[in-house]
Amino acid sequence: KNQVEQSPQSLIILEGKNCTLQCNYTVSPFSNLRWYKQDTGRGPVSLTIMTFSENTKSNGRYTATLDADTKQSSLHITASQLSDSASYICVVLNFGNEKLTFGTGTRLTIIP
Amino acid sequence: DTGVSQNPRHKITKRGQNVTFRCDPISEHNRLYWYRQTLGQGPEFLTYFQNEAQLEKSRLLSDRFSAERPKGSFSTLEIQRTEQGDSAMYLCASSFGEGTGGFYEQYFGPGTRLTVT
Secondary structure: OOOEEEEOOEEEEEOOOOEEEEEEEOOOOEEEEEEEEEOOOOOOEEEEEEEOOOOEEEEOOEEEEEEOOOOEEEEEEOOOOHHHOEEEEEEEEEOOOOOEEEOOOEEEEEEO | OOOOEEEOOEEEEOOOOOEEEEEEOOOOOOEEEEEEEOOOOOOEEEEEEEOOEEEEEOOOOOOOEEEEOOOOOOEEEEEOOOOHHHOEEEEEEEEOOOOOOOOOOOEEOOOEEEEEO
């Protein structure tokens, strides 16, 4: 069964600090992995998309890593801001169809 | 605003009633997706269209659910005889793509929050 697991489930950090969110997946065959940011009551917004050949991809203060051998990914947020408070969802696309498998997300709260 | 739009944003209905949601994708996008998201969970795939053709349906889409995209533009999702377990956020996304397994970015709408009482 295709699954995406994320940890931690929730995280609270002080503004300005860094943090790293984890994602493990069992989706096969693998096409690409995406990280989305979802504000409360809103639709998800894409941060990065990575294929199996990409190890690292950055988008401003967000840096995603992917290890296709161990089927693990991480999202590192640098110098956190209050606006980073949201759920961060790891999503994997199956090769051969258009079905996205979503993780349950990490709820990140930045406190001043 | 040229993003994905969904209407209504919120819907409260009594158990047993029928509801219909609408999604307007980004105009040049040929693919449209429906997802369901319950509180504290990630979205779950329901179905997707390429133009007007419904190409894939999840087993989550019971016979009480039906989705259409008659002219390959907007789409509707209807739930008949709603149950309390249908309470969720229903998200629509659109993309432009050909073939499978690509990088086609899916752009999400704000969702319709359904509450069944």
